[in-house]
Amino acid sequence: MINTKIYKAVYNLSEKLMAAAEKEDQAAFDSLYAELEAVCVEHEETAKDHPEQWETLADFTDDLPRAVVVYQKALDKAIAMNSKDHMSSIAFSMAKLQVELNDKGAAIKNLQAAKISANKIEDKELKEEIDDLLSSLLIA
Numbered sequence: 614m615i616n617t618k619i620y621k622a623v624y625n626l627s628e629k630l631m632a633a634a635e636k637e638d639q640a641a642f643d644s645l646y647a648e649l650e651a652v653c654v655e656h657e658e659t660a661k662d663h664p665e666q667w668e669t670l671a672d673f674t675d676d677l678p679r680a681v682v683v684y685q686k687a688l689d690k691a692i693a694m695n696s697k698d699h700m701s702s703i704a705f706s707m708a709k710l711q712v713e714l715n716d717k718g719a720a721i722k723n724l725q726a727a728k729i730s731a732n733k734i735e736d737k738e739l740k741e742e743i744d745d746l747l748s749s750l751l752i753a
Contacts (some may be wrong), residue, residue, distance in 0.1 A: 615663040623653055623666050630673050646673055664699045665692035671706065681710050700730035705743050712750070721750050 615623075626649045633641040653666045662671045667687035674680035677742035679707035684707035691699035724747040 615635060615665050616656075616661045619652065619656060619661055619663065619666060622650065623669050626652070627673070642673075646670075649673065662690060664688070664694065664703060668699065668703050668706070671703075677710050677714055680709055680752050681714070684710070697730045697733040700734070700738070701727045701743065702728070702733055703740055705739065705746070710748065712746070717750055723750065724750065 626645055630642060630645045630649070633639075633645055647712045649666075649670055651695055653670050656662050656666070664687040667683055667690060671680045671683035671687060672743070684703055688700065688707065691703055704723040707725065708720040708723040709719075711723065724743055727743045728740075728747060731743055
């Protein structure tokens, strides 16, 4: 379980990041992103480290190859915790970026892993999205 104080900080920063992106305020976005990254780095390798903060950081990383690296860090932490919900959502998000980066093989691998971990979660919509993207890549 993510620390409540960190969860609130990450959630608050993500709302502000979305608002800055909607306003196309790059300076505010960059400043908020740096704050979020600082939260992640501050708690890295401590008892307060959690995949959710890294997944959120990856969600707001504009540099797609870098975002994949951050998602991998989040996924490694989710696997270490055996958090099926996080494993599924992170692997799915990473696969979507890999599709954009024309790395079909890595995307399929992550979607197959996401599908396995999604068997243990209740989010039917995520399961369907994983299945749909995986099917489309296997057919193509």
